[in-house]
Amino acid sequence: MPQLVVTFDCPDRPGIVHAITGGIVAAGGNIAELQQFSSPDTGHFFTRIEVDGADRVRLTDAIARATEEFSARFRVDDAGRPxxxxxxxxxxxxxxxxxxxxxxxxxxxxxxxxxxxxxxxxxxxxxxxxxxxxxxxxxxxxxxxxxxxxxxxxxxxxxxxxxxxxxxxxxxxxxxxxxxxxxxxxxxxxxxxxxxxxxxxxxxxxxxxxxxxxxxxxxxxxxxxxxxxxxxxxxxxxxxxxxxxxxxxxxxxxxxxxxxxxxxxxxxxxxxxxxxxxx
Amino acid sequence: MPQLVVTFDCPDRPGIVHAITGGIVAAGGNIAELQQFSSPDTGHFFTRIEVDGADRVRLTDAIARATEEFSARFRVDDAGRPxxxxxxxxxxxxxxxxxxxxxxxxxxxxxxxxxxxxxxxxxxxxxxxxxxxxxxxxxxxxxxxxxxxxxxxxxxxxxxxxxxxxxxxxxxxxxxxxxxxxxxxxxxxxxxxxxxxxxxxxxxxxxxxxxxxxxxxxxxxxxxxxxxxxxxxxxxxxxxxxxxxxxxxxxxxxxxxxxxxxxxxxxxxxxxxxxxxxx
Amino acid sequence: MPQLVVTFDCPDRPGIVHAITGGIVAAGGNIAELQQFSSPDTGHFFTRIEVDGADRVRLTDAIARATEEFSARFRVDDAGRPxxxxxxxxxxxxxxxxxxxxxxxxxxxxxxxxxxxxxxxxxxxxxxxxxxxxxxxxxxxxxxxxxxxxxxxxxxxxxxxxxxxxxxxxxxxxxxxxxxxxxxxxxxxxxxxxxxxxxxxxxxxxxxxxxxxxxxxxxxxxxxxxxxxxxxxxxxxxxxxxxxxxxxxxxxxxxxxxxxxxxxxxxxxxxxxxxxxxx
Amino acid sequence: MPQLVVTFDCPDRPGIVHAITGGIVAAGGNIAELQQFSSPDTGHFFTRIEVDGADRVRLTDAIARATEEFSARFRVDDAGRPxxxxxxxxxxxxxxxxxxxxxxxxxxxxxxxxxxxxxxxxxxxxxxxxxxxxxxxxxxxxxxxxxxxxxxxxxxxxxxxxxxxxxxxxxxxxxxxxxxxxxxxxxxxxxxxxxxxxxxxxxxxxxxxxxxxxxxxxxxxxxxxxxxxxxxxxxxxxxxxxxxxxxxxxxxxxxxxxxxxxxxxxxxxxxxxxxxxxx
CATH class of the missing domain: 3.40.50.170 (Formyl transferase, N-terminal domain)
Structure with a gap:
């Protein structure tokens, strides 16, 4: 399965990374790279995650379910897609x-x-x-x-x-x-x-x-x-x-x-x- | 409470970030910064996490419990300690x-x-x-x-x-x-x-x-x-x-x-x- | 004899470097480093020359004589003087x-x-x-x-x-x-x-x-x-x-x-x- | 007349710059840029000079005459020639x-x-x-x-x-x-x-x-x-x-x-x- 890239942002509060990674685990994915930043200026949380071994539709679904409460915008894309x-x-x-x-x-x-x-x-x-x-x-x-x-x-x-x-x-x-x-x-x-x-x-x-x-x-x-x-x-x-x-x-x-x-x-x-x- | 820094490494496999962040959530902490790297050369997983709002002893305990299965080395330190x-x-x-x-x-x-x-x-x-x-x-x-x-x-x-x-x-x-x-x-x-x-x-x-x-x-x-x-x-x-x-x-x-x-x-x-x- | 530094500037026209170096030769000096720039913006000529083997007073004198016609500002200083x-x-x-x-x-x-x-x-x-x-x-x-x-x-x-x-x-x-x-x-x-x-x-x-x-x-x-x-x-x-x-x-x-x-x-x-x- | 570039090197000794620039003056040229270096490692003198307003053949000739005594290698080229x-x-x-x-x-x-x-x-x-x-x-x-x-x-x-x-x-x-x-x-x-x-x-x-x-x-x-x-x-x-x-x-x-x-x-x-x- 091709590598996937997740970008995700929402208002900052505790538990976000745990929730997203819960979605990744549920979809059977493994994290190849994770970067995260909480902006003190805007109080917003941002992350970018590269995931191996998961199906795109299934991962999108799993993250959506796992992070429902955060009012996030997120997107899952094939890493290699031009x-x-x-x-x-x-x-x-x-x-x-x-x-x-x-x-x-x-x-x-x-x-x-x-x-x-x-x-x-x-x-x-x-x-x-x-x-x-x-x-x-x-x-x-x-x-x-x-x-x-x-x-x-x-x-x-x-x-x-x-x-x-x-x-x-x-x-x-x-x-x-x-x-x-x-x-x-x-x-x-x-x-x-x-x-x-x-x-x-x-x-x-x-x-x-x-x-x-x-x-x-x-x-x-x-x-x-x-x-x-x-x-x-x-x-x-x-x-x-x-x-x-x-x-x-x-x-x-x-x-x-x-x-x-x-x-x-x-x-x-x-x-x-x-x-x-x-x- | 002072900011804490967690450094953690273990053989790479799925679910590590989810487990650690589960410990952070359990200890009432919030992630200020998280960086992670899985080394293709050594097959090892590494992360460094800055955590706000948690007690050092409690966080150490919570991460230990949450990541028991990974045979990890990890350490929780006060971010400001010289x-x-x-x-x-x-x-x-x-x-x-x-x-x-x-x-x-x-x-x-x-x-x-x-x-x-x-x-x-x-x-x-x-x-x-x-x-x-x-x-x-x-x-x-x-x-x-x-x-x-x-x-x-x-x-x-x-x-x-x-x-x-x-x-x-x-x-x-x-x-x-x-x-x-x-x-x-x-x-x-x-x-x-x-x-x-x-x-x-x-x-x-x-x-x-x-x-x-x-x-x-x-x-x-x-x-x-x-x-x-x-x-x-x-x-x-x-x-x-x-x-x-x-x-x-x-x-x-x-x-x-x-x-x-x-x-x-x-x-x-x-x-x-x-x-x-x-x- | 200590190394000397000559800085020299005047309105640009042909013959300046030849005149200055004539003064240096007359004073028995040898050029260790020479840099020169003619500014197209201001029409001005600038040079900086490091001279070995010459006496400061004698070199000052020789350059003054050799470059009389150019209305130049120049200065000869010991290279090492703080x-x-x-x-x-x-x-x-x-x-x-x-x-x-x-x-x-x-x-x-x-x-x-x-x-x-x-x-x-x-x-x-x-x-x-x-x-x-x-x-x-x-x-x-x-x-x-x-x-x-x-x-x-x-x-x-x-x-x-x-x-x-x-x-x-x-x-x-x-x-x-x-x-x-x-x-x-x-x-x-x-x-x-x-x-x-x-x-x-x-x-x-x-x-x-x-x-x-x-x-x-x-x-x-x-x-x-x-x-x-x-x-x-x-x-x-x-x-x-x-x-x-x-x-x-x-x-x-x-x-x-x-x-x-x-x-x-x-x-x-x-x-x-x-x-x-x-x- | 196009700009010319002179490159010139010879064993170092006093008087070289003065001699070359004498040739430039004799050929009616004006120095646009002059750089010079005397190598302490090899005892050799090097210079590169951009000259305006002179004819290539005449400048070559004039420099050759003016620097005869130095056993130099030198070359005069059109600055713009590819x-x-x-x-x-x-x-x-x-x-x-x-x-x-x-x-x-x-x-x-x-x-x-x-x-x-x-x-x-x-x-x-x-x-x-x-x-x-x-x-x-x-x-x-x-x-x-x-x-x-x-x-x-x-x-x-x-x-x-x-x-x-x-x-x-x-x-x-x-x-x-x-x-x-x-x-x-x-x-x-x-x-x-x-x-x-x-x-x-x-x-x-x-x-x-x-x-x-x-x-x-x-x-x-x-x-x-x-x-x-x-x-x-x-x-x-x-x-x-x-x-x-x-x-x-x-x-x-x-x-x-x-x-x-x-x-x-x-x-x-x-x-x-x-x-x-x-x-």
């Missing part, structure tokens, strides 16, 4: 290339169902990896229509994750709302420093000694969504903006790929404005 | 200074009961921090006697942890055996590279671009004990051995302090030749 | 302890001439390291007087560097002006994120995955002075503010010590709002 | 993909003239990037013939750099000799730890807390060539060998790409068993 993913892109291909290569190499547990872009330049890359690619130049006039297409694609294809791989458009509040908790953006700075446009130029002007990248959930509050992953790299006075960009792109690709992996493995849970990441 | 510690040193004071300062500042949950050294040079530092200091110049003739003193000090003072803070003597196999699992050494290289003497000179000769430090349990197999913590720092061609030493010492202090903290918080467990570290 | 330093502190001792230990161990090329603080708590540490310590509780009423004392101390003792080792007072614009280019502060965040008070609390609230420290020159524009050095360390959701503080303090000590070393070795030059750092 | 590169590969595509994408994106100053492999699996990737691909299954019998083809390709195509992008064959001493100083390998460990085969398995067994990658020049002494670049990443007890491999591959790609860039920008110079890297 997350159905839509990627949004513009012109810069470094993040897209990295995601596609890792996916094809079996290194990311996702299934890239489509790519949508506001420029055509990355079409050959999509073709090489054999992924449907749709582009439409986005203007004030066409934006709503394109966002409707994105929304339709998500619905029609059971998309679970939308990745903004340096998609240089701001999503409308409606689309943000629609994608809440399932859209990840890569911002090319170490947030909260250097929000908005041209962060590498801002970093050069300020003369920082480290630059970075931040993967976060998309919210309508630009560059303010819950942070999933961040990385930095050392820079010095001799580097102009172009060199900062080049240095930073490696961080962007890697940070985004790591955030996607964490999400696809059900390791990221939103807790208010912050994330819990069970590594 | 670990009784003896530090061994030679001439270099950077690690000793760092440990003493952190301890006095309440940053390390240890109690430094004594310092023993094979040189007198660090006596004023010990005096400043008001710690008994004993030194004896160690030669082939005096080594056995000094080691007997160390052993006696450990026994007489209920020492739980012996820290070799750049103690430049090789311990006898007998003393290693006596201190097994409770002595931590800091080696001034990124093991397994550059074992033995003068690792910074070896690093310079080899022309590595990163140097590091390794904190590990002491075993009679020199520089081969289970690794607890490692760090590195970037270096370049222009640095001579003296500069590598200076760069490396900051890593040594920090790496050793982190390893001591992890140990004192019951976060380090030996699993064969490796360690499990519940951060 | 920088005369005043440290300002409050209650937190981790940075002070680190600086004093490194200084006494010969690891920082400074001479700590005095410590001034707005609390008495660090007096014993100053006494242990045998450094004059002056404290005065700073209020709105006493601030001007204490700043006058600081200024007098700097003048009377030929202080070259003032280090704010977690000195929790904002300096007046007048004192900032007086200390321009020779006062280094450590800020307990990765600037420009989390300026002002309680950066660790801000970091916790924002849910960042890395926290950091920034050493910068003091200017009257709070937390905006030219950055000298920055470091970060990984954190996660489970760490409360107290744990972030503890994690961050190691970064603060190390970052400040590195900035002090770079300054004392004449490796830091202000270029507008940024610094050039010749490592 | 380094003619041959890549050797086997089955693993992560390094190859990274190099090809960076090259096509203008991020690496190389020209990938060909790819030779001992497996066919990466042929489609080569085709996508439109690079001639040749594969031949290498056995004891065919090895000499394939190495002869490599050698011929290098000669026929004026190859300046051969990159072993996880090429899983040991080169013969003859080929190593032929490619001395112009072949870069990526080793999947933090050398000198874990030489030879299966370094990730070795790392798992030893229980290290950081794993890494090392880019080095190829020599006939396996895994012992001068190191160009190294990186590490943190790992923990829960990661099996497969996860270490996945974690490590990101380091391999990035470390190799950085080494290739440094080489192509004439920033790497061999100094005995070590490298000087002018960043």
């Amino acid at each position: 997350t159905r993913t839509l990627i949004l892109a513009s012109k810069a291909g470094h993040c897209l290339n990295d995601l596609l290569f890792r996916w094809r190499g079996g290194d990311l547990p996702i299934d890239v169902v489509g790519i949508m872009a506001n420029h055509a330049v990355l079409a050959p890359m999509a073709a090489f990896y054999d992924v449907p690619f749709k582009h439409r130049f986005v203007t004030a006039e066409t934006k709503a229509a394109f966002e409707a297409e994105i929304q339709k694609f998500v619905v029609d294809n059971d998309i679970e994750l939308v990745v903004l791989a340096r998609y240089m458009q701001i999503l409308s509040p409606e689309l943000c709302e629609f994608l809440a908790g399932r859209a990840i953006n890569i911002h090319h700075s170490f947030l909260p420093g250097f929000k908005g446009a041209n962060p590498y130029r801002q970093a050069h002007t300020r003369g920082v000694k480290l630059i970075g990248a931040t993967a976060h959930f998309v919210t309508s509050d630009l560059d303010e969504g819950p942070i999933i992953e961040q990385n930095v790299v050392r820079v010095d006075h001799s580097m102009d903006v172009a060199k900062l960009v080049r240095k930073g792109q490696a961080q962007e690709s890697q940070t985004l790929a790591e955030a996607v992996r964490l999400f696809a493995e059900h390791r990221v849970i939103v807790d208010g404005d912050r994330t819990i990441v069970f590594r | 670990t009784r510690t003896l530090i061994l040193a030679s001439k270099a004071g950077h690690c000793l200074n760092d440990l003493l300062f952190r301890w006095r500042g309440g940053d390390l949950p240890i109690d430094v009961v004594g310092i023993m050294a094979n040189h007198a040079v660090l006596a004023p530092m010990a005096a400043f921090y008001d710690v008994p200091f004993k030194h004896r110049f160690v030669t082939a003739e005096t080594k056995a006697a000094f080691e007997a003193e160390i052993q006696k000090f450990v026994v007489d003072n209920d020492i739980e942890l012996v820290v070799l803070a750049r103690y430049m003597q090789i311990l006898s196999p007998e003393l290693c055996e006596f201190l097994a699992g409770r002595a931590i050494n800091i080696h001034h290289s990124f093991l397994p590279g550059f074992k033995g003497a003068n690792p910074y000179r070896q690093a310079h000769t080899r022309g590595v671009k990163l140097i590091g430090a390794t904190a590990h349990f002491v075993t009679s197999d020199l520089d081969e004990g289970p690794i607890i913590e490692q760090n590195v720092v970037r270096v370049d061609h222009s640095m001579d051995v003296a500069k590598l030493v200076r760069k490396g010492q900051a890593q040594e202090s920090q790496t050793l302090a982190e390893a001591v903290r992890l140990f004192a918080e019951h976060r380090v467990i030996v699993d064969g030749d490796r360690t499990i570290v519940f951060r | 920088t005369r330093t005043l440290i300002l502190a409050s209650k937190a001792g981790h940075c002070l302890n680190d600086l004093l230990f490194r200084w006494r161990g010969g690891d920082l090329p400074i001479d700590v001439v005095g410590i001034m603080a707005n609390h008495a708590v660090l007096a014993p540490m100053a006494a242990f390291y045998d450094v004059p310590f002056k404290h005065r509780f700073v209020t709105a009423e006493t601030k001007a007087a204490f700043e006058a004392e600081i200024q007098k101390f700097v003048v009377d003792n030929d202080i070259e560097l003032v280090v704010l080792a977690r000195y929790m007072q904002i300096l007046s614009p007048e004192l900032c002006e007086f200390l321009a280019g020779r006062a280094i502060n450590i800020h307990h965040s990765f600037l420009p994120g989390f300026k002002g008070a309680n950066p660790y609390r801000q970091a916790h609230t924002r849910g960042v995955k890395l926290i950091g420290a920034t050493a910068h020159f003091v200017t009257s524009d709070l937390d905006e002075g030219p950055i000298i050095e920055q470091n970060v360390v990984r954190v996660d959701h489970s760490m409360d503010v107290a744990k972030l503080v503890r994690k961050g303090q190691a970064q603060e000590s190390q970052t400040l010590a590195e900035a002090v070393r770079l300054f004392a070795e004449h490796r830091v030059i202000v270029d507008g709002d940024r610094t050039i750092v010749f490592r | 380094t003619r590169t041959l890549i050797l590969a086997s089955k693993a595509g992560h390094c190859l993909n990274d190099l090809l994408f960076r090259w096509r994106g203008g991020d690496l100053p190389i020209d990938v003239v060909g790819i030779m492999a001992n497996h066919a699996v990466l042929a489609p990737m080569a085709a996508f990037y439109d690079v001639p691909f040749k594969h031949r299954f290498v056995t004891a019998e065919t090895k000499a013939a394939f190495e002869a083809e490599i050698q011929k390709f290098v000669v026929d195509n004026d190859i300046e750099l051969v990159v072993l992008a996880r090429y899983m064959q040991i080169l013969s001493p003859e080929l190593c000799e032929f490619l001395a100083g112009r072949a870069i390998n990526i080793h999947h460990s933090f050398l000198p730890g874990f030489k030879g085969a299966n370094p990730y398995r070795q790392a798992h067994t030893r229980g290290v807390k950081l794993i890494g990658a090392t880019a080095h020049f190829v020599t006939s002494d396996l895994d012992e060539g001068p190191i160009i670049e190294q990186n590490v990443v943190r790992v923990d007890h829960s990661m099996d060998v497969a996860k270490l491999v996945r974690k490590g591959q990101a380091q391999e790609s990035q470390t190799l790409a950085e080494a290739v860039r440094l080489f192509a920008e004439h920033r790497v110079i061999v100094d005995g068993d070590r490298t000087i890297v002018f960043r």
